[in-house]
Amino acid sequence: MSNTQKAMNGGKWITISTVISTLFQFSQVAVLARILDPSDFGLVSISNLIISFFQIFSNLGFSNSIIYKQETDRKILSTLYFLNLIAGFIIFVAIHISTPAIIAFYHEPKLEQVLNLSSYYFLITYFGQLYMFLLEKELRFKSVARIDITGTVIGSVVTVILAYNNYRELSLIIGSLVMQTVKTVLQIAFGLSLFRPVWSFNTANIKDHIRFGLFNMGDGLLGFIQFNSDNIFIGGMLGVKMLGYYTIAYQLAIFPITKLNPIILQVAYPILAKMKDNTADLKKSYLKILDFISYCNLPLLAGLFITADGVVPLIYGPGWEKTIDLIYIFVFVGIFTCLSHPLFTLVFTKGKPSLLFYLNLGTLIIKIPLVYLFGTYWGVTGIAMAFLVATFLNMIANFAIAHSLIGNFVEDFISDIVKPVAFSLLMVAVIYTYKVIVGNSGLANTLIEIGLGGSTYALLTLLYKISFAEIKMYRQVL
Template sequence: MSTTKKAIDGGKWITISTVISTVFQFVQVTILARLLDPAVFGVISVSTLIINFFYIFSNLGFSNSIIYKQENDQKALSTLYFLSLLMGFFIFLVVYFSSPLIVAYYKEPRLDKVIKLASLYFVIIYFGQIYLFLLQKELRFKSIAIMEISGAVVGAVTAITLAYNGFEELSLIYGQLTMHVVRTAMQIALGIKFFFPSLYFNLGMIKEHIRFGIYNVGDGLLGFIQGNADTIVVGGVLGVKSLGFYTVASQLAVFPITKLNPIILQVAYPLLAKMKDNDSELKKSYIKILDLISYLNLPLLAGLFITANSVIPLLYGSGWEPTIPLIKIFVFQSFFSCLAHPLYTIAFTKGKPNLLFYLNLVTLIVKIPLLYYFGKQWEVTGIAYAFLTATVINLVLNFLIAHSLIGEFMKEFMANISKPLLFCLLMVGSVFLYQQFVGVQGPINTLLQIAIGGAVFAVMTLKFKLSWAEIKSFRKSV
């Protein structure tokens, strides 16, 4: 199968996986929002924050280095495998015994059991993680899709069942752990043919992987701090209930980023790594990625912005109205973030992960005083605005780095993005008129608003961007 066909096939399977996983996650959050207090979501948000922080150190960026080097040496892979297991067990102990400090900072006793239980995550995932990296390197996206779907379904069913039986915040933790057990088992089963670990451990063989990973860890650490400083401040200063509102608003607005963008980037990076010496092709691919991401994310974000007043009460019920103004801020932050994400494919392809480290360092230096000042003035809303401002600054610097790596691209990018921006303005205008003359609240009005907005964007796209002939041609290639 040609590289192009592998990319199309991979995109198809990752899309299927993402759609199904997103549906189950969306249903899970919608059901649990009606069963659990907002403070529960704040508790789980803290747990997720801690897990994500320690995850930065656990694999030293081996996923990117394995793909970049196209690593096949069984001894090197065995060393990486056992190093990951050791790191995972060490981090499990650190997280488990750090629970009292976390409880003291957030002043929330429920966090003790949650953090200790969540620490098992690091015992589970590293038995199968290297197999996931190898499946990505070999472009086996069908296998990856199967395991993602299976984990999402089992995890969601577990969490919902336990929530109905009174497990409160523990229902979400057990759901997440169950999901990772299923995924790990399937990663091993589907990837074992590419690698079977031998009793071999030699750090000298993986010096380049470690060197590559040091900047990954530094970049990840700074990226974590600057990406989660708002959550840390909200939870520690304003309490877990405010953090619950903030988290749900943020999660809903970043759904397109966390679910749609990986479809493109997960397929793109292994392919771009194979053409790392061809700057012309890298530039074309980068612009295409930005174009595709714009058309996928913009209509969803614009639709959420204009329909938030009707969608939130319908999905989550009463009591979640404080999330609405936050969602409208996060929509813009989400859009700017999605345009920044493709840089990592270029930076890693060119072997320049250090640039991402410096980018996050500068963003963090700018963001901390913004969070302090805006938060002091306007509390949770101010923190959301500070996050948005820092994201805009990050995007400007992001594009400057991309320019230094692949050359001038802004003129073509601006020409491309002007269309989806115009289509979204027309979509928002059409829905706004419906709201003014017909209504906002209720299931029927909500569904009609979504239908009108979707129809406007689709018609404009088919008229001025993508013809039926191109769609038919694409379907045949798939």
């Protein structure tokens, strides 16, 4: 099977997984938004923030190095496995120790139970995580998809049941732990044929992984601070309720990115790692990834921008209107972010994770003062605008790094992106015309707007981008 066929087959399974998982997660949020208070989402957002921070250190940056080096040595993998388990336990303890300081910063006593319960994530996830890396390295995306679907479905069901039984913010935490427990058990079950640990713990044998991982981990730390500095400031300056509005708006706006981009990048990186010495092929692949991401994300983000005033009440119910203005800003954050994502495939394929470290360091130096300044004068809207400016500058630097790795690609990229941008603008114009002539209130109008937008973009794509014959060919390959 060729790399193209492997990519398409892997993409098929990850797509199936993403669609099913997305439906359950989206339904979960829509249900919970009608049961829980914005402050409950704010509490969970802080918990997720802390968990995400400690996740940076938990796998010590080894996930990408295993794929980059195509590691198969059983003793080395065993050392990495046990080192991850030790790191997980240390982080579990660290969260308990740091909880009082976190509570003091946010002035929210409810955080104690939320954080202490969340910390068990690190006693669960790292028993199976290395097996997931190996499954991806071997391009076994069917197994990866089955694991993700099963865990998400069970976790979502548990979360909703607990929320209806008045567990409030704890329903989200417990549901997440149940989901991760299911995934860990299945990761071990599916991956055991690829790796069985032996009693080996020799850090001298993993020096290359450590060097690779340190920059990877440093990049993760800076990236975390960069992408979450706004949440940190909002929680501390404006309170957990405002953080809840901000979180819901951000999650809805970047929903396409978090669900669609991993389908492409999760499959692309292991394949690109196998052609790391062929710069010409890497350039072609990078441009194809950018092209596909543009066609998938731009219409969804543009559609959300023009329909946000109807979509928000439809999904979340009354009381969430404050998120609409934030969504308008986050749509553009989403556009710049999705175009920046593919760089990691080039950087790790070339074995230069330090470039991402320096990129995030520069962005962080710019973003934190902007967040503080804009937040002080314009509150939560100002913080969202600071995020937008920093994300745009990050994308420009991102393209400069890609240019240094694969040569000039900007002309080809601009030529490719003209169509999805034009199609998206025409789609917005059609929806806007309908709203002016007919109106935009009510469920029926919102659904018609979504249908009109999707039909317009699909028709333009079939006429000017991809033919029925090509679609038929892709179906035959799959």
